[in-house]
């Protein structure tokens with residue numbers, strides 16, 4: 272499923288889960304539309320930037336009460352701290368099951384433990400490939416930090432909504448490769464080339480591309496892959512031109528300032544796991 276993010280303040284719930292041994296973080300979503308009711312494998316982004324594996328219930332809680340008001344409640348296995356009053360986000364990764372009523376809270380608890388076991392691998396895998404940014408400078412910093420790991424022929428796609436920070440991330444990569452000065456935002460230019468760094472950097476923005484032919488006309492396949500590092504913003508405009516082996520970087524806005532920068536290598540692109548902690 273497409274990644275869905277809900278953001279809001281953590282409020283006190285009724286405390287029933289707490290009594291039954293599984294306190295849930297009750298998020299008052301600022302988004303007006305909730306995704307389909309159900310139980311989801313999720314990642315919880317706390318206010319301090321920590322990412323925690325979770326299981327999120329969206330909708331009613333037929334085992335706990337009769338209320339028809341939907342809530343967004345996340346069980347964070349093993350988490351002990353206090354989240355009340357924090358502004359946090361949940362990232363929904365996949366839907367595990369429908370909501371249903373259990374005979375009692377103990378039966379519900381047993382099911383939630385099974386949900387958590389199922390969700391655990393997916394949530395941890397996501398967290399291992401994700402970095403949290405709290406500002407444009409942070410996003411540039413993440414780009415700069417991965418740059419030393421980049422090699423000749425690497426192709427990196429940058430996706431995320433307008434204003435997510437794709438160009439900021441690209442600026443960070445340029446800085447990390449040793450390209451001096453600031454990069455112009457290439458939104459109105461299909462290609463900018465920077466050849467003063469450790470490797471040549473080809474920075475594409477395909478936002479305005481209406482037909483892949485426009486890219487072939489300027490010889491873009493020469494850079495897919497090329498003799499340096501190729502960055503492509505809005506690569507979804509011409510996916511057929513992308514090599515199988517690439518690093519997909521998805522920038523997921525959590526709120527006005529916070530982003531998750533998520534790295535997904537495909538087609539045999541080397542693992543990025545260690546990059547984030549270096």
Ligand SMILES: Nc1ncnc2c1ncn2[C@@H]1O[C@H](COP(=O)(O)OP(=O)(O)O)[C@@H](O)[C@H]1O
Pocket residue numbers: 404405406407408409410431432433434435436437438439440456504527528529530
């Ligand atoms: N954490 C963040 N990371 C990146 N940009 C952010 C962040 N928080 C706020 N911003 C703002 O969003 C803008 C993103 O611009 P840009 O990188 O050009 O987006 P995109 O290329 O994805 O359309 C930044 O210039 C900054 O003003």
Ligand SMILES: [Mg+2]
Pocket residue numbers: 437438456457458476504
């Ligand atoms: Mg941009």
